[in-house]
Amino acid sequence: MKKRVVIFLSMLMAVGLLAGCGGGSTAGVTQAPGEQKTAETEVKDTTEQEKEAAPLNAVSKGDMIGVSLTSRSAERWLRDGNTLNEDLTAAGYQVDLQYADSKPEMQVQQIENMILKGCKVLIVAPVDNSALSSVLATAKENGIVVINYDLGIVGSSDIDYFVGFDNSKVGTMQAEAIIEKLGLDKGEEGPFYIELVAGSLAEANCYMYFEGAMEAFKPYMDAGKLVVKSGQTSIEQCTVVDWKLELLTARLDNLLTTYYSDGTLLDAVLSPSDYLSGPIATRLESFGYGSADMPMPVITGNDATESVCKMIATDEVYMSVFKDTRLLSGACLDIINALAEGREPEVTDVYTPDVYEIPTIFVPMESITKENLKEVVVDSGIFTEEQIFGTK
Template sequence: MATTLRKVGLWILLFLLMILTACEEEVSPKNEKKEPENERVADSGDKLKIGFSMDTLEEERWPRDRDFFKEAVESLGADVMIREARGDDSLQIVHAETLISAGVDVLVIVPHNAEAVATIVNKAHNAGIKVISYDRLVKNSSVDLYISFDNELVGELQAKAITKLVPKGKYVYIGGANTDNNAHLLKQGVFNVLQPLIDKGDIQIVYDQWSENWTPENAYANMQAALKTNNNEIDAVIAGNDGTASGVIKALEAQGLANKIPVAGQDAELAAAQRIVQGTQAVTIYKPIKTLAYEAAKAAIKMAEGETVKTNRKMNNGKLEIPSLLLTPIAVDKNNIDDTIIADGFHQHDQVYEKPAE
């Protein structure tokens, strides 16, 4: 009898174990499917996140870039995280690492130092994040896209405008920051135009120097040295941008030469537009920044969604031929200032034609 009961109990135990195992097999697959489905629903509700690492906001144009880019990204339904490095390479790298850690889908960089920030591109790629080089090309890196204006053409437009005014004479070139690839592209464009005239003997370059960090103060010191070296006998000046042009013009004013020597800049800053009206600056180059910011934002969203961005050039950055989207700049002088930067609302008429303080 006892043996019979033990056998019955064993059979009952085996039966219960079979039922329990069957239940586990039935429940487990459902649970395994349910968790990823919940994760996908959560992911699909998240907005894309674009990181924007900026060199500086000190010059007039960069707050415009920041605001237009933010406006464009948000209008496309994504979020943007913006960091400004205040011209500090180390801080820009730290900021980029912060954006990468925050899980941005695409990182957009305005590099302070074209060489130093190559490490940012590597860090981003290691995290599976694509990188756009905004306005300035990151050198010696595998950056995914470069979007800017045709900076070589900017230099060519500067030189064409000045040589039209001064076809022969002594020229000074006051460049931007040697660490900025754009400064080199601008200079290349300038000398594309000047070199044939130099070879003919029509133009002589009597002073040629970079201005560290693009500052007007460094450009002012350079222009002072140029004037001293040449006993004020200078016929024309081409400056890297409107900020450096302001330093040049300040040095000319100190010698009573403002309005007498044509000066070219670029960026279409308000102060430059005012100087053109007043006659102390001959030309600036207008680069519609809103167009640049919106194109960069659209490209960032497309890249984040795995789409291909249409480009129109390839630019060599010392390592690779980088797919590039280059926009067209416009030369502005007193004859077309109303039809360009004022007509576009880039600056207001009353601001441009504002009389200088007595």
């Protein structure tokens, strides 16, 4: 039986409004250096064309695969890009790997260039989940297979497959780690003090993480056992706009000086991503946390990056959600190889980011703490023991 992951329509409307970006227009297709190709000669008009499912034999060994990822500044995406590049190349495909530096307009231009280069498949993790509808329609009308990679895209009927983690569960896993570490599930009364951090609202995943965590926290917050001392409990109050670390630092400074200068200790910080949890831990240490008198709060993460795994080993970050991105690359390759061989790809799930149902491959993920860190990320070959437990 197929599983179905649904994001409520009202949530998606909020994504569009808060991201401030529409998916309805893109720049003209960028001309590759030294070539005379134009949008008129190379790209079909998609205005009134019906969308079709990905055809079998749409790709062959030796064809170009375009990989468009969000940013090279995040350790996680560098690891994904390297794995995809290695796996696709080893399987006999050419690869055009591009990072968009967290700029939606740059990602659109890069995808347009991939279309002009003749890519047969696009693997896309969006910077802005609502900014790609036009360029993906262009890709589809040119017979290109589109695989949405891990970060959900909304507003497009031109996505053939989704490959990713069931991100609706990430926030729940993070909240449960905090609840268990504080002993709330075993009857501890608290009150324990927590502050909440959310990622960029341009990503639908951030809504899923936050909603999942808040649902798990609700009974303890309602009972007064878990308290947000700042009162900042809406995702709009907790977002780190565009993942800008200077905004995260400014908010942490304000929280600590305004609400915790009376001697109240912060017990936990909900962080949606390792990209934020490492800087959160470092900033808290600058305020004296991590000492005998001021223990480190329970800080969550997501993606199990090398830098944060080191901080888990040294008790600076409590947990992260381990996502073996090798499995994502393998799932993408399974889809591409099946199409190249004229077979229907084996998909068992359905992802519904808005009104469009997308055939999906979900791969498993795991919560990691210091207790199982070595087993999960070292023994599995992701990192070496020296990388994680050696010199920080």
